[in-house]
Amino acid sequence: MKTTRVIIVAVGGQGNLLASKVLGEAALLADVPVRMSEIHGMAQRGGVVESAMVFGDAQSSIISNGEADVLVGFEPSESLRALNKCNAKTLVITNLSPLMPFTVNIGNGVYPDLDRLQELIREKTAKLIAFNASALAKEAGSIMAVNMVLLGALIQTGTLPLSADHVKEVIRTKTKKAFTTINLKAFDLGFSAARQHA
Amino acid sequence: MHKLLTDRAGEKMLLLGNEAIARGAVEAGVAFTSTYPGTPSSEISLNFFQMSQESDLYFQYSTNEKVALEVAAAAANAGLRSMAVMKHVGMNVAADALMTLAYVGVKAGMVVLTADDPYMFSSQNEQDNRFYGKLSGLPVLEPSTVEEAKALVPYAFELSEKLKEPVILRTTTRINHSTAVVTLDSIPPRVTKGTFKKDPFNLVTVPAVSRKLHAKLLEHIKEAKALSETSPLNFIEGEGAWGIVCNGVSFAYVKDAIKDLDVAEKTKVLRIGFSHPMPEALIQQFLKNCQKVLIVEEGEPYMEEAVKAFAQQDGNTVEIRGKGEGLFSRLYEFDPQTVRECIAAYFGIPYTKPVPVDVSDVPEVPARPPTLCAGCSHRATYHAVKKAVEGMDTIYPTDIGCYTLGVLPPLSMADFLLCMGSSTGTAGGFSKATDQKVISFIGDSTFFHSGIPGLINAIFNNHDLTLVILDNGTTAMTGHQPHPGVDMSRLHLEGYGRLSIENVVKGLGVPFVTKIKPYKVKKSIEAIREAVQFKGVSVVISEEMCVLYAKSLGLAKGKPFRVTDKCKNHRECLSIACPAFFIWDGKVNIDPDLCTGCAVCAQICPENAILPVKKP
Numbered sequence: 001m002k003t004t005r006v007i008i009v010a011v012g013g014q015g016n017l018l019a020s021k022v023l024g025e026a027a028l029l030a031d032v033p034v035r036m037s038e039i040h041g042m043a044q045r046g047g048v049v050e051s052a053m054v055f056g057d058a059q060s061s062i063i064s065n066g067e068a069d070v071l072v073g074f075e076p077s078e079s080l081r082a083l084n085k086c087n088a089k090t091l092v093i094t095n096l097s098p099l100m101p102f103t104v105n106i107g108n109g110v111y112p113d114l115d116r117l118q119e120l121i122r123e124k125t126a127k128l129i130a131f132n133a134s135a136l137a138k139e140a141g142s143i144m145a146v147n148m149v150l151l152g153a154l155i156q157t158g159t160l161p162l163s164a165d166h167v168k169e170v171i172r173t174k175t176k177k178a179f180t181t182i183n184l185k186a187f188d189l190g191f192s193a194a195r196q197h198a
Numbered sequence: 199m200h201k202l203l204t205d206r207a208g209e210k211m212l213l214l215g216n217e218a219i220a221r222g223a224v225e226a227g228v229a230f231t232s233t234y235p236g237t238p239s240s241e242i243s244l245n246f247f248q249m250s251q252e253s254d255l256y257f258q259y260s261t262n263e264k265v266a267l268e269v270a271a272a273a274a275n276a277g278l279r280s281m282a283v284m285k286h287v288g289m290n291v292a293a294d295a296l297m298t299l300a301y302v303g304v305k306a307g308m309v310v311l312t313a314d315d316p317y318m319f320s321s322q323n324e325q326d327n328r329f330y331g332k333l334s335g336l337p338v339l340e341p342s343t344v345e346e347a348k349a350l351v352p353y354a355f356e357l358s359e360k361l362k363e364p365v366i367l368r369t370t371t372r373i374n375h376s377t378a379v380v381t382l383d384s385i386p387p388r389v390t391k392g393t394f395k396k397d398p399f400n401l402v403t404v405p406a407v408s409r410k411l412h413a414k415l416l417e418h419i420k421e422a423k424a425l426s427e428t429s430p431l432n433f434i435e436g437e438g439a440w441g442i443v444c445n446g447v448s449f450a451y452v453k454d455a456i457k458d459l460d461v462a463e464k465t466k467v468l469r470i471g472f473s474h475p476m477p478e479a480l481i482q483q484f485l486k487n488c489q490k491v492l493i494v495e496e497g498e499p500y501m502e503e504a505v506k507a508f509a510q511q512d513g514n515t516v517e518i519r520g521k522g523e524g525l526f527s528r529l530y531e532f533d534p535q536t537v538r539e540c541i542a543a544y545f546g547i548p549y550t551k552p553v554p555v556d557v558s559d560v561p562e563v564p565a566r567p568p569t570l571c572a573g574c575s576h577r578a579t580y581h582a583v584k585k586a587v588e589g590m591d592t593i594y595p596t597d598i599g600c601y602t603l604g605v606l607p608p609l610s611m612a613d614f615l616l617c618m619g620s621s622t623g624t625a626g627g628f629s630k631a632t633d634q635k636v637i638s639f640i641g642d643s644t645f646f647h648s649g650i651p652g653l654i655n656a657i658f659n660n661h662d663l664t665l666v667i668l669d670n671g672t673t674a675m676t677g678h679q680p681h682p683g684v685d686m687s688r689l690h691l692e693g694y695g696r697l698s699i700e701n702v703v704k705g706l707g708v709p710f711v712t713k714i715k716p717y718k719v720k721k722s723i724e725a726i727r728e729a730v731q732f733k734g735v736s737v738v739i740s741e742e743m744c745v746l747y748a749k750s751l752g753l754a755k756g757k758p759f760r761v762t763d764k765c766k767n768h769r770e771c772l773s774i775a776c777p778a779f780f781i782w783d784g785k786v787n788i789d790p791d792l793c794t795g796c797a798v799c800a801q802i803c804p805e806n807a808i809l810p811v812k813k814p
């Protein structure tokens with residue numbers, strides 16, 4: 001089976017570990033080999049959280065610079081920071097709603113201009129799908145569902161050997177009951193957003 | 199039911215490496231488990247803790263790794279399968295007990311898990327704990343994947359019982375924190391009560407006994423070496439003339455590299471999973487028809503030195519390389535590309551590197567370092583200390599916990615750090631060696647772990663220092679594990695004792711002890727000022743629950759604050775670097791979703807411009 005390498009970057013608290021868990025469970029359901037790895041620990045202290053997912057026939061669970069097939073960024077400046085993981089053929093999906101790093105909040109450092117950020121990513125990679133995933137999460141019922149919005153977008157692109165049904169089945173059975181409806185709605189909103197912004 | 203207690207052999211589960219290890223222990227019939235938490239090992243013990251609440255598995259959070267190892271060693275000598283879990287540097291703490299436990303040995307299987315952290319994702323060093331095998335004489339096993347991590351635990355227990363020695367299971371972060379699909383095996387019943395049989399002339403390590411026991415250990419090492427020679431954990435794949443010896447996660451990168459470079463026909467791989475004692479004869483056999491050999495291992499040239507020595511013994515002059523210029527580094531962790539590139543370079547395989555996008559024209563992305571949470575009480579304590587010592591020439595020895603994040607400006611409240619507990623010992627040294635004022639910081643969990651001896655030392659040797667104990671009622675950094683000062687009834691758990699830090703400190707005879715509530719800024723500053731002026735050892739206990747923990751327990755009651763138009767933009771409030779603050783339109787603001795209502799900023803503001811958010 002072809003190997004597909006996906007990097008997900010987010011700010012601590014945005015729920016990317018749950019997002020990768022859902023994808024991993026979906027892969028198990030679909031009988032697709034999967035390995036993933038994550039660096040957490042300081043996640044709740046507002047740092048960057050990165051997870052790597054390797055689908056298909058590979059033994060490694062991490063992804064070297066320049067070797068991601070897909071980059072999913074839950075926060076625009078983090079997508080830009082992770083650009084070294086990409087190559088000219090990489091597909092990038094990013095949320096456009098910024099979470100200001102504290103350094104910027106108190107006047108040290110400048111947040112990148114969002115138009116320029118998209119231009120840069122578009123220039124350097126194969127394709128960029130960029131939209132306000134946070135707004136869609138709120139529309140679905142909770143900002144916490146931004147991870148599901150981006151999952152929906154990722155699945156829509158068809159780059160993973162996983163169907164929307166597999167992922168939704170996992171959302172139904174493995175995520176917190178109280179959030180199932182919101183999560184499913186968020187997934188669908190992300191799915192159609194990716195179609196619109198493709 | 200806890201998912202790792204699922205007794206359905208053959209079922210597939212997506213597991214984190216640490217969950218797989220905990221499951222492996224359950225499948226091995228482990229009965230007695232202990233730990234001091236430390237990343238990247240923490241989730242192993244978290245799962246033990248959870249499972250112990252709904253089964254007859256025994257688990258304890260021990261005061262430190264040495265104690266964790268000692269309780270497990272006793273259990274194993276009373277006939278229970280036991281496991282002590284720690285991070286790599288924790289092994290240093292446990293090493294005193296471990297070295298002699300190797301002499302004494304065990305009656306039932308015992309596994310010591312050490313989780314190494316190449317690249318230091320969350321550690322103060324990246325020491326290579328395979329050397330503990332050599333140092334102690336104990337067997338070392340290393341998994342290459344999450345699936346194997348589970349399978350290795352039962353193997354380790356059997357090996358331990360065969361040799362009557364504890365077995366070291368060594369992982370690295372990329373095993374602990376990787377996830378893969380694991381197939382469950384069945385769960386045997388646990389033997390949860392043993393008996394200790396007196397045998398002092400084999401178990402009490404006075405010199406005359408130990409002389410005999412050391413000889414016995416050497417016999418066990420010989421036996422272990424024979425087992426390593428034929429162990430299924432040390433295996434060869436391929437028949438080519440290019441030899442590759444590898445271990446741990448490097449094996450995965452090597453396999454992917456061989457596939458990507460399409461050199462399966464030309465290579466032969468020896469995977470070492472039983473790495474102490476190294477299988478000498480197997481390695482010599484492997485080297486025989488090799489043209490050249492590459493050793494792929496993260497960390498120190500542990501296998502490289504052994505393989506070269508074995509070749510020399512055998513009169514084999516084949517070229518063997520591993521660490522060195524143009525090849526592998528002793529620094530940090532490896533990744534698939536580095537391994538692929540080194541293999542291609544060493545064996546002269548044509549290879550074009552993948553081209554990452556050119557980021558030279560990408561503007562610098564502002565840093566996003568981890569920070570103390572909004573409303574964290576450590577920030578309040580740091581502010582109070584800063585104010586109390588204004589104008590003094592100070593040294594701030596610090597310790598290991600969330601509060602170490604105070605090293606970053608603008609807080610800048612950390613000057614020296616070695617290891618767990620070092621704040622108390624080094625503070626004494628600085629106080630004698632300089633005329634600067636020494637104020638050191640230690641968390642509650644770290645204080646119990648290894649801060650107390652340094653404090654006793656300071657009292658006895660009459661050092662002049664102030665120790666600030668940051669008591670937030672939990673081991674926050676590693677995920678809110680309990681420690682001996684924690685109120686376990688808050689977690690609805692019964693049958694635990696509880697120590698008061700104040701009583702401990704007073705009991706030690708600290709001549710000046712004061713307690714502060716750090717959210718009360720003025721009072722705290724005054725109390726600290728008094729403590730700092732005291733000549734001799736003074737202790738300040740700063741008591742306030744970790745806000746993140748309080749939130750998780752439903753105990754956070756604070757209401758958010760806002761910046762009103764009385765603000766004159768002095769920005770003094772920003773000196774505490776609370777992430778709830780942001781600048782908008784040149785003005786200071788507070789994010790009501792992040793603010794926990796600790797009100798520290800409100801007390802700092804000279805204009806009284808920061809007030810509670812009005813109810814709508």
Ligand code: SF4
Binds near residue numbers: 569570575601746
């Ligand atoms: S987890 Fe607790 S102790 Fe750690 S930074 Fe957050 S509030 Fe502070």
